[in-house]
Amino acid sequence: MDNSEFFVGLDIGTNSIKVVVAEASDEALSVVGVGSERSEGVSRGVIVDIDKAAGAIKRAVKKAETQANITIKEVVVGISANMLQIEKCQGMIAVGTQSKEINENDVRQVMAAAMISNLPSEREVVSLIPKQFSVDGFNNIRDPRGMIGVRLEMKGIIYTAPKTIVHNTKKAIQKAGLQIVHKVITPMALSQVSLNEGEGDFGAVIIDMGAGQSTASVVHDHNLKLSTVDFEGGDYVTHDISVVLNTTIENAAQLKIYYGTADSANADTDDTISVDVVGQSEPETISEEYLSEIIEARLQQIFTRLKGPLDDAGALSLPGGIVLTGGVAATSGIEELAKQVFGVKVRSYVPAQMGMRYPSYALGLGLVTYASNLNDIGIIADNVVNGAAINQLDSASRPNVQPKVYPEQEPETEPSPKQSSKQQSSPKKKPQKGEKMDKIKNFWSKFFD
Numbered sequence: 001m002d003n004s005e006f007f008v009g010l011d012i013g014t015n016s017i018k019v020v021v022a023e024a025s026d027e028a029l030s031v032v033g034v035g036s037e038r039s040e041g042v043s044r045g046v047i048v049d050i051d052k053a054a055g056a057i058k059r060a061v062k063k064a065e066t067q068a069n070i071t072i073k074e075v076v077v078g079i080s081a082n083m084l085q086i087e088k089c090q091g092m093i094a095v096g097t098q099s100k101e102i103n104e105n106d107v108r109q110v111m112a113a114a115m116i117s118n119l120p121s122e123r124e125v126v127s128l129i130p131k132q133f134s135v136d137g138f139n140n141i142r143d144p145r146g147m148i149g150v151r152l153e154m155k156g157i158i159y160t161a162p163k164t165i166v167h168n169t170k171k172a173i174q175k176a177g178l179q180i181v182h183k184v185i186t187p188m189a190l191s192q193v194s195l196n197e198g199e200g201d202f203g204a205v206i207i208d209m210g211a212g213q214s215t216a217s218v219v220h221d222h223n224l225k226l227s228t229v230d231f232e233g234g235d236y237v238t239h240d241i242s243v244v245l246n247t248t249i250e251n252a253a254q255l256k257i258y259y260g261t262a263d264s265a266n267a268d269t270d271d272t273i274s275v276d277v278v279g280q281s282e283p284e285t286i287s288e289e290y291l292s293e294i295i296e297a298r299l300q301q302i303f304t305r306l307k308g309p310l311d312d313a314g315a316l317s318l319p320g321g322i323v324l325t326g327g328v329a330a331t332s333g334i335e336e337l338a339k340q341v342f343g344v345k346v347r348s349y350v351p352a353q354m355g356m357r358y359p360s361y362a363l364g365l366g367l368v369t370y371a372s373n374l375n376d377i378g379i380i381a382d383n384v385v386n387g388a389a390i391n392q393l394d395s396a397s398r399p400n401v402q403p404k405v406y407p408e409q410e411p412e413t414e415p416s417p418k419q420s421s422k423q424q425s426s427p428k429k430k431p432q433k434g435e436k437m438d439k440i441k442n443f444w445s446k447f448f449d
Contacts (some may be wrong), residue, residue, distance in 0.1 A: 002431035006032075008064070009367030010057065010075040010178075013360075014042055014168065014212030014235065014379060015327070017056050019064035020364035021072070024372040031353045031365070033068025035060040044212035044231055045080040045239070047168040054175035061176065074179045077169060078186040078363055079126050081215050081227040085160045089114040089128070092153040102135065102144045102152055104380060105180075110154045111384040123160045124167075126183050128381045130222060132154040143377050156381075158224060159185050159215040182371050182382050187217030188224050189366035192373065194323050194349035195219060204320025208363070209302075211235045218315045228309040230302050234328040237298045241287040244294050245286065246277050256331075259288060259293050263333025266305075267292040296337060299328075303341040309343075321345035327360035 007029075009020040021033035037060035041049030061072050091114030095106055099404045110133070115125055134139040134147035146154060166183070173180055190206050204222035211234045218226040234256075241260075242252035257271050267289040274283045310316050324334060328350045338346040350357055351365050374382070 007368040007371045008072050009364040010077045011363040017060040018364045019060045021064050021068040029372050033064045035064030047172050050172045053172040057176040074181045076182040076367045079183050083162050084227050089158045091154050095152050099148045102147050109151050114154050124163045125158050126161050127159040129407050159366045184370050191219045192323050192369040193366045199320035203318030205322045207324050209326035214302050226272045230305045232302050240298050245275050261332040262296050262299050262337045264296045265290040325349045325359045325362040329359040358443045411437040
């Protein structure tokens with residue numbers, strides 16, 4: 001019997017839009033199709049022209065459909081961490097005047113109660129992460145359905161983003177003829193694939209280096225705790241090469257890809273590169289070292305600016321160190337430069353799947369992995385968030401999510417059973433002493449209580 005299920009991840013980036021189709025079956029996730037298209041109407045990871053973005057999304061989806069041999073109607077979309085806010089939430093409801101069995105509708109109601117807060121009108125809840133439920137004072141319950149009680153409580157985390165970002169994303173996807181089944185903050189999706197069990201549990205920093213911006217995110221206990229954005233990325237490196245060498249943007253991009261390195265100390269001074277210069281009939285010759293100095297200067301600036309807020313939070317003392325991903329992470333020598341700036345261990349993440357062995361595909365793979373790992377409670381939480389957001393829009397723009405897999409918010413409808421998330425194993429780690437341990441304690445007190 002075929003119990004397979006398809007998930008489609010949509011990564012809307014500054015320079016390219018990527019679609020990843022994966023098939024989940026028997027606890028295995030296999031990528032069966034990939035589509036990539038040059039972005040239009042996107043600036044620094046945010047949609048600024050809905051019609052142009054919708055057209056680019058359509059083209060990327062078409063390529064993925066051809067490769068996967070399926071028709072795509074629903075997607076899991078990544079939401080940029082720009083101006084992200086992370087807050088704790090808590091809700092409580094009375095199940096009844098007498099003890100009764102807790103059902104899915106009760107779980108939905110307590111989740112909705114936890115989301116009620118003084119949320120500014122310009123912000124929208126993107127994701128709700130339930131941490132624990134309590135039934136009549138009994139704590140640390142993961143799924144209260146089927147239990148008997150009078151009072152149901154829930155504690156969790158909500159992630160909110162500016163309404164403009166979320167609305168433009170939804171509108172462009174709807175115009176492309178697609179429906180959203182999950183909205184995921186991009187660092188949360190990246191953590192699903194770029195971190196190993198130890199890093200996700202004890203804490204690590206993910207630096208996602210895109211074309212329009214660079215995002216540093218702190219993950220601890222497999223949850224996103226902090227995110228900071230620097231509005232410079234790979235396009236600024238290309239621009240620097242173009243200006244300094246007086247060559248076109250197209251030529252600068254080629255030089256960066258084929259000859260660029262971020263480690264000028266190890267660049268070859270004898271190897272020369274021919275550069276077409278604007279206004280000259282004959283090309284000029286530069287050394288590989290000179291090109292690397294241009295690249296290194298801009299990347300060092302980006303890392304230095306990201307280091308400030310990470311230092312303030314004590315995040316660089318977390319055991320997992322730094323994991324680099326995103327398109328710019330493919331730059332030769334970037335790990336060595338990051339080690340020099342941050343002073344911690346650094347590694348890069350590249351997807352291992354055939355046809356996706358490039359760091360820019362990490363987010364697309366993370367989105368489908370996130371969706372496939374959601375358990376029943378996670379799906380219910382997403383439905384509650386999506387329902388609350390949909391009610392703020394016109395009824396005509398309400399997505400028609402297929403009830404067979406992702407049921408709409410009908411009180412008596414039970415969700416389709418899904419595989420539970422893999423058990424997280426936490427190896428014991430001997431605490432470090434001195435100043436480093438103090439920094440970790442300060443970080444925990446700020447974000448992990």
